[in-house]
Amino acid sequence: MKPFSPRPYFFLLLILALLHGGCSCSSDAQQRMNRMAFSRASDDDEEETTPPVQTPPPAKTAAAPAAKPPVPPANQPATPAPTNPAPGATPAKPAAETPEAMPAENAPVVNPKYAERREKIERLAKNPPADKGEEARAKLELIGAALSDMISDKGEIPAAVRKDSRGNTLLGWRIDLLPYLGYQDLYDQFAVDKPWNDKQNLAMASKIPPVYQSPERSDEATNFLMAFGPTCAARASSPTGLDAVGRRSLSTIPLIVEADDPMSVSWVKPFDLEFNPAAPREGLGQLRGGYVYVVTADGKAHKVPPTITPTEMTDFFVLGNGLDVRRFAEAATPATPAGTVASNPSPAAGNPLAANMTASAAPRTNINDNLGPALGGQSPVGSGQGVGKLPIPDPKLTEDAEMRIREIFADEFRSADSDQRRAELAKTLVDSAKKLGDDPIQQFAMLSLAYQMAQKGKTPAIAKDAFEQIDRQFEFDTVNQQLQLLRFATENVARIPHERKEEFKKLAIQIWQVSYDRNNFKAVDELFGIIETFARSQNDAAMVQRIASLKEEIADSRKVYGEIESQFLSLDRPSFNPEGNLLVGRYLCLHHNQWQEGLPFLAKSSNQKLKDAALLELEAPVDPKLQAEIGDLWWDATAGFAPGEKRRIQRRAAQWYQAAIAGLPNTIERIKVQRNLDEFKKLYPNEKIPPLVATTDTASR
Known part of the structure; x- marks a missing residue:
């Protein structure tokens, strides 16, 4: 009897295993389905369709199960691979659905x-x-x-x-x-x-x-x-x-x-x-x-x-x-906003063009000869909209008007190929605009074109003429536009007639004052340079020296305002804390000369002497003795302040002394007031003592 050998059975089992594996391979039908799925996925990737709107992907994605293919690196596109469909799955699906190669449970949910x-x-x-x-x-x-x-x-x-x-x-x-x-x-x-x-x-x-x-x-x-x-x-x-x-x-x-x-x-x-x-x-x-x-x-x-x-x-x-x-x-309506007076309509009321015009409610300032208190002149004209001015026309209407003007002056525009000819065209347009008083839209458009051509022709004087006509006729915040004009003029100062340079310097001084009043220190710094440019072009050494000294004062103002902005402007009004009230009152009174606005803050401040002086001044006494007492309170409140601030506190005291002295009897109190006035004039020989004003103090800086 031969011994039993397992080798034949081993080969038999191996053959059966191979046959079984071959049977487990995909059928032709299944292979075709896989190819269709792969092809459909590729077509979806290439087809330009409106992308699905999805929520932002989460910061972290859960790890995929081990049986699923690994996620490709972020810098490589994912390549869909053919997979066997799940048992019982329908062979064909609409193209809009996610293919079998991208399991539905991994697709981001569309919000x-x-x-x-x-x-x-x-x-x-x-x-x-x-x-x-x-x-x-x-x-x-x-x-x-x-x-x-x-x-x-x-x-x-x-x-x-x-x-x-x-x-x-x-x-x-x-x-x-x-x-x-x-x-x-x-x-x-x-x-x-x-x-x-x-x-x-x-x-x-x-x-x-x-x-x-x-x-x-x-x-x-x-x-x-x-x-x-x-x-x-x-x-x-x-x-x-x-x-x-x-x-x-x-x-x-x-x-x-x-x-x-x-x-x-x-x-x-x-x-x-x-x-x-x-x-x-x-x-x-x-x-x-x-x-x-x-x-x-x-x-x-x-x-x-x-x-x-x-x-x-x-x-x-x-x-x-x-x-x-x-x-x-919610309460505002374009017709009659709350607080307006119907009996005082706008200059454009009843004008069919008024609905298409725009206006700015921002504060404005008029061009005049005032130097501004900070630079040795009087206070500039107060903010507010001009009386009898029209709103700026609608841009579309202005554009149509400009096209019409270009047609009429077509020959001049075609020949404006040099600075001189552009300047001549600008002058022609400025003169022609004066004849268009009955058509404000055409007038605005012509002056705008004149301003543009004057800039292209590098003639600041004509640009200023065009701008001033616009400013006289139409209502808008001129400060930014004036600053642009001054920048242009500074770049071309040599082209400005000598007799007109003073106009630009005065305009720059006025806009400086407005910018300072608005706490726009960036514009203040720029305007210092512009004023100095024009002052040097006129050999105005006094103005150059005034600017140099004023820069030091403004540095103090900027510092105080920076403290207010960073610490206290964001607190509820008027419930500033005492230190906040001191900063705000100090800034308004001692740096902006706005005593009526600043006194209520000083009256709630942490400085007891300033507080006492402000409280008594707010009572507006007419008794000379009380007026002299207010002067004494201010005179004694200068401890701890910078020299410039100390000077302004003492000037306030001098104002009250000056108001009181005429009504005081010939007593020791009158002698004390006179001595303090003399001391002020000795300390500050070039400082004027402006009179007090009942409601708004307009004393110069």
Whole structure:
């Protein structure tokens, strides 16, 4: 009997195993299905269709089960691989469905709210309202809703600018907002970890979503900017946590504004509107007839009327103040805003063109010969709208008028190929505009063209003539435009006739004073240089010396204002703490000579001597003895102050001494008052003692 050998059985089992494995391979039908799935997935990748709107991907993704293929690196495209269909699966599926190669449970869930938001944006772009203001409001509402979602998700109000570890400026909030607007696909095309001006990011500028375009725009620029600053909810470079909001509700915190065209910027550029508490309408209100559209942190858009005062406007934007703009925006109507007098209509009332004209409610200043108190002259003409002036015409009407003027003066425009001929054309247009008093739109258009041609012809004197005619006829905030004119004049000072240089110097001094009154220290510094340029061109050594000494005084003012801005402007008015009251009162009285405005702050300040003097002065006594007592209180309150501030406190004392001395009897008190007056004149021989004014003190600096 032969021994048993397992070898034949082993070979038999091996053959059966191979046969079994061959049977487990995919059938022809299954292979065809796999190929179809692979082909369909490839076609979906290549076909240009509207991308699905998805929520932003989560920061971390759960690890895939081991049985599934590994996720490819982020810099490599995922290649769908053919897989066997699940048992019982239907062989064919519609192309819109996810192919078997991409398991459904791994596909990001589409947020229907974001998808619907994108649909609304695209519908609005195709069928905008006839009214441009309503279109702007509708777009801002969509931006606001997305911003509200982003604030809720991140728990913070975004900063105007973000920087990386190397200090490079990254893309701003408009790009971060794209997924919440339903444009996740567009967001994914940005290099968000690279600077905003990286080549890849700049190439995206032409793909601006229509929601970022003001109704009048068709380019890549946007007027929808974030209002930021040290007193605002949105800060320059660091986000604001919601815990910092305090008692203010998100419905009262303004974040986004529709800015004027000069402020517009490419939508990919992280540039926004820095809010100036001293000039709260700066850069706002020209597009919508003086109205300003703003978006609060709850996503709602509001139409702020021109009738809101600068103080109220400042309170609205300063985070620590609780002003609710809704009580203004909801009550305001273009017809007769609250507080207006119907019996005193606008000069344009009854004019069919009035509805198409715009006006700025921002403070303005007239061109005159005043030097301004800080530079040795009188106070400039007070702010306020000009009497009998027309609003600036609607841009579309102005454009039509300019086309008509170019047709009439076609030969002159064609031959204006040199500086001299451009200057001659500008002079012709200025003279012709004087004959168009019955047609304000044509007049404005002709003067605007004259101003442009004067700039091209490098003739500041003619540009100034054109500008002054516009200023006399039309109502708007001239300060920024005057500053532009002065910049142009400084670059071409040699082309200005010598006898007209004094005009430009006086204008620069006046605009300096207005800028200082508005606490716009950036403009103050620039205007110092402009004034000095014209003073040197006239060999005005006294003015050059005055500027040098004034720069030191302004440095003190800037320091005090910086402390107010960083520490106290964001507190509720008027409940400043005593130190805050001292800073504000000191700044208004001793640096701006605004005693009527500053005394209430000093009366609640931490400096007891200033407090006593302010409290008694606020009673406005007429008894000479009490007036002399006020003088004594101010005279004794100078301890601890800088020399310039000490001089102004003593000058205030001298004003009260001067008011009291004539009514004092011949007693020791009269001798004391006279000695102090003599001491003041000895200390400051060139200082005048202006008289007190009953309501508003207009003493020069």
